[in-house]
Amino acid sequence: MAQTQENAALQAMKEWLAHPQELGKAPARIECTGTFELHGLRYYLFRYKKTLLGSWLLGVCGGYEGDELEHCGHVWSEMEPYDESTAVEKATAMVEMIRAYWMQQAEKADSQGEDSERTGAFAGFVLLSDPSWDKAAFIRDLQEKWGLTVQEDEDEETGDDTLVFEEGKMIAAVSLMAAPIPNGEAELNAENNFLWPEAVEITKTHQAHLMVVVLGQEEDLLERGKLYVKLLASCCRQKNALGVYTSGVVFEPRFYEGFADMMQEGELPIFNWIWFGLYRSEKGICGYTYGMDVFGFDEMEVLDADADPSEVRDFLASMVEYVLSGGVTLHDGETIGFSAEDKHAITRSPGVALPVMTLKISYSAL
The missing domain is CATH 3.30.310 (TATA-Binding Protein)
Structure with a gap:
């Protein structure tokens, strides 16, 4: 008999629960209680018991596209009580958390494009x-x-x-x-x-x-x-x-x-949002940002500056503040500065400290 998608989801849920970091064994009882659609994919709701006399707990498995038997990795349970009236709402929240996590962790395979998969993650x-x-x-x-x-x-x-x-x-x-x-x-x-x-x-x-x-x-x-x-x-x-x-x-x-x-x-909490990395090269102090892509902007780098590390960090922080507070997109070949005498060149090229395209901001004024 051909395997159904529901049976595939049931087996996947059992295997997830049996993992040593979860129940560590198969559930005493488990049954599918329904399905719901999210982001064009199908998800299966489950209720299960750790022991025969235990309470019913909520689990979710998906998402499935069409009649496919392979889920996309969204299998989870908080091991909280199953309540039919809130099961879909809570399962949806679990799926959204998993999706947001993988959006944050995803490697930027298309890093040279204008859009980042991490924007808004x-x-x-x-x-x-x-x-x-x-x-x-x-x-x-x-x-x-x-x-x-x-x-x-x-x-x-x-x-x-x-x-x-x-x-x-x-x-x-x-x-x-x-x-x-x-x-x-x-x-x-x-x-x-x-x-x-x-x-x-x-x-x-x-x-x-x-x-x-x-x-x-x-x-x-x-x-x-x-x-x-x-x-x-x-x-x-x-x-x-x-x-x-x-x-x-x-x-x-x-x-x-x-x-x-x-x-x-x-003020904007830029030091919570953005990590300012610093390191020393043969020619001076280098710095970079990590986290600008979440807001849809390129990361920034300063290379080989003749300055103290704290000065490079503060310089980058001022650039971040300017971009985020004003929603300003910087482009290759432009300059940035805060007075007629304080202009810094911008170059967009493959990153030195990061495996993505970054904006190189000259530390010394032009």
């Missing part, structure tokens, strides 16, 4: 020393620090590991993942933080993480970015928070939260 992680989360404290911190009021679903049970809420035209999601970030990815990126000597060693100790995602309309990128920083900064207040993994680096929590306070003064 506001997804990051707060590393935790143990798999727990004080959601009530997080909601209070959002209210007290940022004036954000979270309206939860009345049917959602206290202690739920996932929080999804709307803020204007945006959707925010925070979810506890009871396992380290796989494949040593966080540890590898922690090596990029030259400002935090203990970054790698502390990152190695994390046992779980909070995944933070903000979704919304493309024209609201700055507002989405601000909400994203507020969520991550509030997560930093969790007692078991070890680090913030975003923008290709792992930040120290107090550093990240401190720079988020720039928004209290009406």
